[in-house]
Amino acid sequence: MGRVAVGLDVTWAVKWLTLSAQAMAEHRVELIELDRAIGDSDHGENMDRGFQAVLDKLAESPPETPGAALKLTAMALMSKVGGAAGPLYGTAFLRAATTLGDAAYIDAAALAAALAAARDGIVARGKAEAGDKTMVDAWTPAVDAAAAAAADGDTLAVLIAAAEAAEAGAVATDPLVARKGRASYLGERSAGHRDPGAASSALILRAAAGAAA
Amino acid sequence: MTVRIVVVSHSDKIADGAVELAAQMAPDVMMVPAGGTSDGRIGTSMEKVMAALETAAGGDGVVVLTDLGSAVMTAESAMEFAEGSGTVLLADAPIIEGLVAAAVAAQGGASVHAVRRAAEATHGYPASRAKPEDHMAVATAGEEPGMQPGGQPADLAAPDASADFELVNLAGMHARPAAKIAGGLSGLDADVTVNGVDGASMTGLMTLGAGKGSVLHVEAYGPDAERAVAYVAGLVRDGFGEP
Numbered sequence: 001m002g003r004v005a006v007g008l009d010v011t012w013a014v015k016w017l018t019l020s021a022q023a024m025a026e027h028r029v030e031l032i033e034l035d036r037a038i039g040d041s042d043h044g045e046n047m048d049r050g051f052q053a054v055l056d057k058l059a060e061s062p063p064e065t066p067g068a069a070l071k072l073t074a075m076a077l078m079s080k081v082g083g084a085a086g087p088l089y090g091t092a093f094l095r096a097a098t099t100l101g102d103a104a105y106i107d108a109a110a111l112a113a114a115l116a117a118a119r120d121g122i123v124a125r126g127k128a129e130a131g132d133k134t135m136v137d138a139w140t141p142a143v144d145a146a147a148a149a150a151a152d153g154d155t156l157a158v159l160i161a162a163a164e165a166a167e168a169g170a171v172a173t174d175p176l177v178a179r180k181g182r183a184s185y186l187g188e189r190s191a192g193h194r195d196p197g198a199a200s201s202a203l204i205l206r207a208a209a210g211a212a213a
Numbered sequence: 214m215t216v217r218i219v220v221v222s223h224s225d226k227i228a229d230g231a232v233e234l235a236a237q238m239a240p241d242v243m244m245v246p247a248g249g250t251s252d253g254r255i256g257t258s259m260e261k262v263m264a265a266l267e268t269a270a271g272g273d274g275v276v277v278l279t280d281l282g283s284a285v286m287t288a289e290s291a292m293e294f295a296e297g298s299g300t301v302l303l304a305d306a307p308i309i310e311g312l313v314a315a316a317v318a319a320q321g322g323a324s325v326h327a328v329r330r331a332a333e334a335t336h337g338y339p340a341s342r343a344k345p346e347d348h349m350a351v352a353t354a355g356e357e358p359g360m361q362p363g364g365q366p367a368d369l370a371a372p373d374a375s376a377d378f379e380l381v382n383l384a385g386m387h388a389r390p391a392a393k394i395a396g397g398l399s400g401l402d403a404d405v406t407v408n409g410v411d412g413a414s415m416t417g418l419m420t421l422g423a424g425k426g427s428v429l430h431v432e433a434y435g436p437d438a439e440r441a442v443a444y445v446a447g448l449v450r451d452g453f454g455e456p
Contacts, residue, residue: 075259078290082256087286090259094293125286 007105008155012211013069014058019207021051027203034196038183043196046081050089053080066106070097070114084181085197088122088135089204095121108158112143112150115162119143126180133176133183133190135197141165142205159209166205170198216319216328217243217269220312221262221279221288225249231278231312238392239316245269257287259294266295274300274325276315278332280308300325304332311335313388314415317396324400331399334414373403373438378429378445382452385425390453391418397444403435407445 024031024047031044053076063069070093078090096114100106106114119139128134145165149158171194178190181197218235222228228248235244247265250256269275277292279285285303292301302325304311311332318331380386395415398405405412407429408421423429429449433441 075294078259078287078294079251080258082250082254082258084283084286086257086259087283087290090290091286091293094290125289 007107008066008111008212009105010063010066010069013066015211016208017054017058017069017073019210020204021055023203023207024048024051031196031200034194034199037193038178038186038190039196040182042083043085043200046083046085047200050077050081050086065102065104067097067100067102070100088126091121091125092118106155108150108153108155111155111158112146115146116143128180131176132180133173133178133195134180135201137173137195138166138169138198138201141169156212159212163206163209166202170194170202173198214273215242215322216325217272217275218312218315218319219265219269219275219277220244220246221257221277221284222248222308223255223257223280223284227280231309235312235316238313238389239320242316242319243269243272244316257284259287259291262287262291263295266291266301270299276325276328276332277301277303278306278308278312278315302329304329306332306335310416313392314395317392317415318399321396321400327399331395331413334411335416372432373434374442375432376442376446378431378449380423380425380427380429380449382455383425384455385427386418386421386423388419391415393448393453394418394445398441401437401441403433403437403441405431405433405441407431
């Protein structure tokens with residue numbers, strides 16, 4: 001009695017990354033199709049390869065803290081993805097890892113802060129703003145929803161709020177005209193297609209909620 | 214010791230080839246290629262870039278040149294990961310021209326900031342200076358009395374040092390002489406123009422198309438102005454070490 005839940009631990013982090021890898025494998029073709037419409041059709045393959053590398057690294061040297069798991073993920077994604085998504089997701093996971101530090105447990109406030117740091121890393125690296133039809137359009141609503149949900153102190157609620165907002169944000173990129181990345185070369189013709197990076201971001205944030213359920 | 218250079222390209226062959234090319238003009242500068250993904254595909258790899266940065270550490274700083282978009286992001290990420298190992302600067306420059314200019318500047322002993330400047334000067338003409346053909350137009354049309362043929366406003370302060378030199382070597386101004394002039398000048402604290410183009414820009418100097426017998430009009434501004442003019446004088450007098 002009276003013992004407050006201590007928060008998410010490294011087991012959650014590893015499960016999150018494992019579920020993310022499964023999601024990338026399952027949605028590989030779908031992401032390729034989205035990217036074929038407005039990019040260079042390698043996003044699904046790149047993300048699948050990147051997260052398989054994450055699984056290899058996790059098996060090779062099991063992390064002891066959530067922060068260590070995310071840092072290892074950053075390195076694997078940056079090395080193996082190849083396209084622009086590598087440095088973008090890599091920076092996101094790296095900044096989140098830095099925010100979490102050596103903590104063994106993550107509470108709701110720390111979780112919301114880590115998600116915000118991840119989003120800020122993507123913005124810093126990619127120089128995209130909200131509405132540019134990029135992964136930022138999934139992350140920014142997710143960060144806002146997470147911050148609002150964090151007040152109640154329930155990490156699962158934070159993750160569910162983030163996942164739902166990211167999914168809605170990804171869908172909302174459909175009508176947008178791309179202003180960053182490969183899709184921006186298409187101008188008006190990029191409208192009517194979902195941004196692949198926003199779609200994969202929503203999958204990753206949904207996996208985070210799934211791992212905590 | 215000199216500044217060292219890391220070349221990040223989507224293609225292994227481009228990175229290796231660019232280094233091979235630049236090494237011809239800067240044999241003593243350590244240049245480390247980081248091209249392609251770690252499994253040999255087209256793309257960029259954090260691991261490769263970080264390994265290259267590690268190899269290049271320990272000199273007087275590192276300048277990083279990149280090709281397309283995500284190479285810049287990979288290089289920035291690698292620099293963020295490899296925090297705190299000497300000065301590492303990312304140059305916003307065309308990868309081949311920028312590398313050659315940077316390598317020549319490094320060969321001449323320029324500082325890490327000067328090496329980056331040399332690379333970035335290859336971006337084309339600074340907005341403040343007109344191209345040689347524009348000077349010609351101004352000179353013949355004579356409609357802009359405020360401008361002199363050199364492209365500088367007439368009321369601008371006189372240069373701190375200036376002189377004219379006739380090219381004596383057979384081949385005149387070409388890549389190697391241009392690289393020598395630009396490389397040396399980029400290490401000095403002076404703004405130098407040669408016939409109106411940026412003296413620290415190798416590509417700018419090459420566009421002068423100055424053959425044997427052409428006269429180079431050198432104007433220098435800043436604390437090292439005298440040294441800059443003397444430097445060009447020495448090179449031209451020796452025919453850049455060529456026949």
